Amino acid sequence: MSAALAATPPMFALLLLLLRRTALTAALGAVAVAVVIALLAFPTPLDALVNTGARLAPTAVEVAVILLGGVVLNELLAASGTQRRLADAIAEACGGRGRAVVVVVLGVTPFAESVTGFGIGVVVAIPLLRRLGLSARQAAITGLLGLVTVPWGSMAPGTLVGAQLGGVGFQELGVRSAVLSLPVFLLAGAGALLVATGWRGLLGALPDLLVGTAVLWTVIWATNTWIGVPLAGVLGGLALITVALLLGRRTGGGVLRTLRPYLVLLAGLMGSRLVVALVDAEGWWTAVLVSPALWLVVTVAVTPRLEGVDPGTARVCVAAGVRRAVPVAASAVVFLALGALLTVTGMSAALAAAAAGLGPAYLGVAPFVAALGGFLAGSNTGANAMFAASQAAAAQTLGVPALALVGVQNVSAALAIMSSLPRVALAAQLASDQESGDQKSGDSAAPADTTTPTRVLPVVLAVDVVVLLALAAITVITTMSAVSG
Secondary structure (H helix, E strand, O other): OOHHHHHHHHHHHHHHHOOOOOOHHHHHHHHHHHHHHHHHHHOOOOHHHHHHHHHHHHHHHHHHHHHHHHHHHHHHHHOOOOHHHHHHHHHHOOHHHHHHHHHHHHHHHHHHHHHHOHHHHHHHHHHHHHHOOOOOHHHHHHHOOOOOOHHHHHOOHHHHHHHHHOOOOOOHHHHHHOOOOOOHHHHHHHHHHHHHHHHHHHHHHHHHHHHHHHHHHHHHHHHHOOOOOOOHHHHHHHHHHHHHHHOOOOOHHHHHHOHHHHHHHHHHHHHHHHHHHHHOOOOHHHHHHOOHHHHHHEEEEEHHHHHHHHHHHHHHHHHHHHHHHHHHHHHHHHHHHHHHHHHHOOHHHHHHHHHHOOHHHHHHHHHHHHHHHHHHOOOOOHHHHHHHHHHHHHHHHHOOOHHHHHHHHHHHHHHHHHOOHHHHHHHHHHHHHOHHHHHHHHOOOOOHHHHOOOHHHHHHHHHHHHHHHHHHHHHHHHHHHHHHH
């Protein structure tokens, strides 16, 4: 009975999302239900609630600022034409379609998504894919399959929330997520090539796919291990773009000129970490100095001058970005509060005890539980807020390391976001839009057709299921081996 009651708040949130209510409405409704159930069946001391809120408040502020900064930055880059120029430069630098698809799926999309999040990687990728000659349906599917670095999207607030609620280290979770992402990169890339170029094209581009996967995975793993979690997706995507330029014997000058705002962000993040390492100090000021939230704000402030955006246009972009981001940031913070409430009241523990009733079989189910949250919430932050604590508690009950299930939660929830209905609808609309001058460039071979979400979703879901099966097998094998060893 206690497990059924504990499951009610997240299930209520999922129900509201299925009924097409906003994420904020779903989060607020779930919190209200959780409060009522806690009062009736999970009494919790007030001081425990206050301490939990105080501990998570800095994380909530950081997540909100990151989300706001990412959306505003995207508005400025769109207004300045930076995104269009980046796509044009990369299209020119790549040779055949196969290599270009690999660079878009494993380079451009991860890079853009890691900087700003919210599916912005798809917004950047799809016009380029249409110029490469892909049909609307092919471009929509291929663009969505590029959302492979969502654990590090928007400088990794979702992973930060997962670490906080799952009771594991932020860097530990980043490294574990990187390790588990290898099949994500490889299988999503293969699926994208198959859709864009067919079996013959996939076989012809296989060396590019293997090199691209190796570069992206190695840099993301190394960055999580030695530099820091927030930068991993950005550096991984940038590394792949650089390697593609070198393999294509291009100088990349056109690409680099379009990356100036991103380079400011990178310089701030890496420079601040170097300063903190040199002074060897810890405190609130060091946490602020290395925060991606701070450097996103700085980048937003300098981008209008760097990209030639006049003050009036910049003000319009900031206002539009804030309007778009406030509901998203608010829902992320409320979902975070929901996850904390489930944890401190013992509801997550009750859910974990029920899950443990499946025994070791739950290890194979865990990726699909996580994916359900990502699919319905359309947010890694929201999915982790709902289920990370429960996954950690299930791991404890089963006697396996918490990092094993929190890691698979983070990666699986992030993977399913590419098939979430808002992302699919966005991709179909972008790919079908023939009014844009970018998509009607004279040298484009893209057919003038349209597509719909129902023509896109089944293919993306099929790729997701294949990857989830691989993650389930990896989780069962590695976890059981660690326990038996």
